[in-house]
Amino acid sequence: MLLVCATGACREAGCGRDEDAVQAEDEAALDLASVAARAADERAEARRVAELAEAQARADAPIVAIDTHVDTTQRMLDDGDDPFSALEGGHLDVPRMRAGGLTAAFFSIYVRPSDYRGEAAWQRALALIGRVREVAEAHPEEASLCTDAPCVREAARDGKIAMLMGVEGAHALGTDDPDLVLERIRALHRLGCRYITITWSVDSPLGHSSSGSNPAAGLTSLGTRAVRLMNELGMIVDISHVSDQTFWDVMETTTRPVLASHSSARSLADHPRNMRDEMIRAVGENGGAVCVNFYTQFIDADYRGRRRAIEFRRRRAFEPLEAQYPNWVDRGQAAFELAQELDPDLDPPTLQTLVDHFEKVVALAGPGGACLGSDFDGVPELPVGLRDVSELGALKDALAARGLPVRPIFGENVLRVLEAQTAPVPSP
Numbered sequence: 434m435l436l437v438c439a440t441g442a443c444r445e446a447g448c449g450r451d452e453d454a455v456q457a458e459d460e461a462a463l464d465l466a467s468v469a470a471r472a473a474d475e476r477a478e479a480r481r482v483a484e485l486a487e488a489q490a491r492a493d494a495p496i497v498a499i500d501t502h503v504d505t506t507q508r509m510l511d512d513g514d515d516p517f518s519a520l521e522g523g524h525l526d527v528p529r530m531r532a533g534g535l536t537a538a539f540f541s542i543y544v545r546p547s548d549y550r551g552e553a554a555w556q557r558a559l560a561l562i563g564r565v566r567e568v569a570e571a572h573p574e575e576a577s578l579c580t581d582a583p584c585v586r587e588a589a590r591d592g593k594i595a596m597l598m599g600v601e602g603a604h605a606l607g608t609d610d611p612d613l614v615l616e617r618i619r620a621l622h623r624l625g626c627r628y629i630t631i632t633w634s635v636d637s638p639l640g641h642s643s644s645g646s647n648p649a650a651g652l653t654s655l656g657t658r659a660v661r662l663m664n665e666l667g668m669i670v671d672i673s674h675v676s677d678q679t680f681w682d683v684m685e686t687t688t689r690p691v692l693a694s695h696s697s698a699r700s701l702a703d704h705p706r707n708m709r710d711e712m713i714r715a716v717g718e719n720g721g722a723v724c725v726n727f728y729t730q731f732i733d734a735d736y737r738g739r740r741r742a743i744e745f746r747r748r749r750a751f752e753p754l755e756a757q758y759p760n761w762v763d764r765g766q767a768a769f770e771l772a773q774e775l776d777p778d779l780d781p782p783t784l785q786t787l788v789d790h791f792e793k794v795v796a797l798a799g800p801g802g803a804c805l806g807s808d809f810d811g812v813p814e815l816p817v818g819l820r821d822v823s824e825l826g827a828l829k830d831a832l833a834a835r836g837l838p839v840r841p842i843f844g845e846n847v848l849r850v851l852e853a854q855t856a857p858v859p860s861p
């Protein structure tokens with residue numbers, strides 16, 4: 434009889450069992466093992482089926498398409514325009530958003546510094562916010578005023594338009610008093626704004642602009658406090674418009690992913706408003722995203738030179754447009770068409786030039802790093818093939834044709850950045 438010691442304890446105790454018993458036990462153990470293996474297989478299969486179902490649900494879910502910067506807000510307040518009806522001219526209204534497949538937009542709270550200063554700037558910002566809220570409330574069946582990603586997804590599912598708000602430039606705070614600045618940032622968050630751009634084309638109490646008094650200067654000490662407060666509140670820090678130094682200072686300070694709400698790539702079009710390759714790469718590493726600006730003169734620097742030259746040389750031909758088109762966006766479009774007529778060699782950028790910028794951002798920041806920051810109604814001309822938001826489908830097709838990740842670029846990347854603002858921060 435073969436004595437088998439199955440365990441160390443057994444060996445020490447000198448116990449043993451006969452072969453048949455061992456075989457029976459082994460078979461039982463094998464049975465148990467195969468039951469366990471089958472169960473594990475079944476769990477894996479269930480997981481695989483669930484994952485497939487989830488992927489299928491995602492693929493079937495309406496595409497969330499979010500533009501992080503539209504300037505339609507000005508006409509909504511100043512002219513009483515309601516974008517839920519078709520609007521005359523301009524780049525965006527809800528019927529055109531639906532035609533182009535845009536389900537969500539950050540309405541820019543932009544205050545022109547030459548028109549509003551100090552307290553008047555703050556009051557103007559509040560009036561713009563009030564107008565966005567009023568429009569959303571007037572259309573409960575069609576609009577959702579959103580401050581988070583689940584709301585934006587739900588709106589897309591329900592066929593509603595998600596309206597979000599971002600403040601363009603901290604000069605809109607109307608003060609440089611540190612306590613009041615911080616108090617007003619809190620107020621903007623309470624009112625539903627989910628990003629603040631540190632600066633616009635002018636310096637702000639928070640930092641220096643790419644086209645301000647000293648582009649070599651960066652974030653101010655108040656700016657550092659503001660970034661920390663925004664991180665704490667769950668408000669995105671927007672680094673469009675800032676000087677390169679302000680950008681790097683923000684990246685040193687922030688504990689959350691940042692957003693460039695409307696910026697293109699400087700290595701493709703040399704303009705200080707655009708971002709250098711190393712900046713775009715750093716945003717990718719930070720988990721943030723760069724939403725590409727559609728403006729012709731930001732995406733093609735050579736064209737910018739040609740376009741300015743023709744308007745300078747033939748200024749008399751352009752002068753009547755001033756009186757003909759009181760809306761400056763429409764005037765811009767008319768000037769764009771006139772410039773093409775006057776100079777057959779003007780060769781304006783097309784949709785493909787814009788796609789080059791998306792391709793560049795994806796190459797530098799990864800597939801999670803690019804998004805849409807059109808600047809609709811905030812710039813006077815758009816690339817050939819993308820005249821307004823109703824033609825956004827053409828951009829989607831052009832991105833897909835280049836093998837670029839459409840769903841992430843159109844919406845998922847921005848939703849991820851938005852979600853990251855309130856996610857727990859891992860301790861260092």
Ligand SMILES: [Zn+2]
Pocket residue numbers: 601674695811
């Ligand atoms: Zn801007």
